[in-house]
Amino acid sequence: MHKLTVPISDEEIRSLHVGDTVHLNGVIMTGRDAAHKFMIEHFIRGEVQPEDAALHEELKELLDGGVIYHCGPVVKTHEDGSYSFVAAGPTTSIREEPYQGDVIKHFNLKGVIGKGGMGDNTLKVCQEQPAVYFHAIGGAASLIAKAVKEVIKVNKLEFGVPEAMWVIRVEDFPVVVTMDSHGESIHKQVEAQSQAKFAELIG
């Protein structure tokens, strides 16, 4: 079992291989469909507009060597206005495939957490960057929420609670490396094996 703390170094990423179990620590950010679309449109393709500049700078610092978590949490708002995560499992990552590679490169991300794996472009960017894909256990929302020790802040709450960009501090967030920086993907391996069996079954 590997224990990693954000920001993560290139050496640490290169030492990871598919199938490795990792406990992640440190400050990460949630981001799913609306967040990825926003980052691409406002930060990456074309010039950053003045109204977006502050957030851009904040994210550049936060995400350098950092991690984005594909997650739309259930969040409790306390009386003093602070937040805590009630349920926070991963969402399906493949929807971010058109954006992920560019977001990883732009912010120097070292990893994304999600479920279901991602496609060839992200795998290629993971090799070049280097970065990895961390698979959280889909549906394990109560358990992962316990690993979220603090909700530091939220950006773009107007996207709605699930789609907002939540900045969180995690402790021993359990994940499995399913796409590494050496070009390996558990998802491809399993799909190839099951495809062979499928072909046999339907003759």
Place this chain on the structure above:
Amino acid sequence: MNDFNQQDLSEIFVELIRRAATQLPGDMVNALNKARDREDEGSAAKGAFNTILLNVEMARENSTPICQDTGTPIFEISYPLGVSTRKLADQIRTAAAIATERNYLRPNAVDSLTGENSGNNTGEDFPTMHFHEWDEPYIHVDVLLKGGGCENVSTQYKLPDARLKGGRDLEGVRRVVLDAVQQAQGKGCAPAVLGVAIGGDRGASYIKSKQQLFRKLEDRNENEELAALEDRLYEETNELGIGPMGFGGKTSVLGVKIGSLHRLPASYFVSVAYMCWANRRASMDISLNDEGVEVQYA
């Protein structure tokens, strides 16, 4: 004389939603335990099942959602003659909003045109409700919380299917169900429960496939041919080796449930409702007595 139409059942529906969101049914927990025991020590699959089962326990203890995607709440309501379904529907919508406020549900209803989240799980045809009048004197309610990840890999086929060499018969059904599981891989949060409907028009077929998910895993199909196909597909889908989360492993599917509908001569649809391991269903019976209402949750 007591009358269902004079009762406010909102809080009773909130409790049903809470149970569905936070307590995985016993048959599902048993099946997941057995699946864990089958996996090899130290494998990613074993680790995944351990995490799943620990999470199920924590959710029940803390009364927090098993999965943060609390999905589309789908209600199937059987009611006696004379009950106002309009009132029941209003109470269910109220209950959904209260359950959201109490964090049993995530705000999950998004306006498709504006992209705005209603914030309380109500909206156009949201939650989903189907009402059925019956002869019993009490109200029976089933609810299923079906998340988006598994809904996105649910699918519908039209037989014959040239690619899969599937004709308009149970062998054709077998082929498309295997294909649906192969296509889904781990993306729908395997291991799955599969609800399958044969026939109907496209809409009825999808609804019927989801209604199969209310059947307990041990429930045996009354139709022998369908029972045999359920058993065979359970074996064969697990031979694919997709495993929990698509990590590879011995269990990809926990149950297959098949129903059928009459169809048009020209159409032969097969719908596959893929349900994640967090098969969150709950039921209750509401009856009237001298004191008011009596509820039995199951």
